[in-house]
Amino acid sequence: MTELPFHLRALPSEALDILRLYFADPAAALDSGSIMDGAHLSERGFGKALRRLVTRKYVEMVSEGIYRLTEPGKRSLKELQAWDAIAPELKAAPKEPRFITRKMIVALPRVLLSGQPTNVYVGFDEPSDDDILRDPVNLILRVVIVNGTEETGSERAYRLTNYTGRAAFEVTAGGYSKARVRVHVCQLGDDDSDVDADLCPGMYVDVPVTLDTSEADGSLVAYATDIFIREEG
Structure with missing residues (x-):
């Protein structure tokens, strides 16, 4: 160890x-x-x-x-x-990094329409009193759809503060009856040159997919999970 x-x-x-x-x-x-x-x-x-x-x-x-x-x-x-x-x-030695917990919320349509680009929203709730950040933390948010069309995954920089916030990602479901949407919250490694695989917690959601426009349901459904965040500095 x-x-x-x-x-x-x-x-x-x-x-x-x-x-x-x-x-x-x-x-x-x-x-x-x-x-x-x-x-x-x-x-x-x-x-x-x-x-x-x-x-x-x-x-x-x-x-x-x-x-x-x-x-x-x-x-x-x-x-x-x-x-x-x-x-x-x-x-x-008081050098161990501090980890806080934040609730990540992922919102996406109830039923996806095959081949139709749609938005997935990834956001964070306000922290509890025990998890207030001393300074904002720079993250990389990744959203990938499995069983989707090509190049539907994306990532972007996100600055986590002590306030609520969200980012939108576009995904496109393929021709399968279900799609799995994966969301990862990544932080840079100690040398800030690459993403540390151990610091990429996340979640996934399985969503029904339809070819029939009358069966598609764009109403948003929210899912939540607690995410560990390493406080910088």
């Missing part, structure tokens, strides 16, 4: 400190007071970190104020233990 796994890097340091409290006994059920004392967290800091762990399904509340690791949490704990064992000096 050369670096902390991506899903753990996406957690705030306070959440990792909570996980470390379970090193001695992964099956332990810890009360909120013991967790706050052991991780040296304020009540507010504890609440924010715990929400992340519960959202990621690493921790569950077994009774009022009592928390225990889930099976995914125990697997993540082993990864964190392995990382701590080989990189104690890196663990202490």
Whole structure:
């Protein structure tokens, strides 16, 4: 293991400190007071970190104020233990990049008409209080349609801020009964010269396709997913 796994890097340091409290006994059920004392967290800091762990399904509340690791949490704990064992000096250095979560929304017609260019909209919702960016982040948005006609995929630069925003992409469905629309959110690698494949999360949507204009439905349907974004600088 050369670096902390991506899903753990996406957690705030306070959440990792909570996980470390379970090193001695992964099956332990810890009360909120013991967790706050052991991780040296304020009540507010504890609440924010715990929400992340519960959202990621690493921790569950077994009774009022009592928390225990889930099976995914125990697997993540082993990864964190392995990382701590080989990189104690890196663990202490405040150089790990910060990852935030933003909700990406993809809107497209309910039924596509074969051979007819149509718009797919890709946008982002406002961030939660925990995921506010210090500075805008430069992204590359990619939209590709599978089973479409040639050259229907495209990409463009997008500047992510703390406000809502969207970009439009044109795609054309082919002659199949369904088309798969893939959307990827990419960031540049450390040298800013190429896209880092590990930083291209995304989603796909399968959409019905028709040859009959009377069956085409241009009303937009929205789909959403959470995307991890690496904060620059």
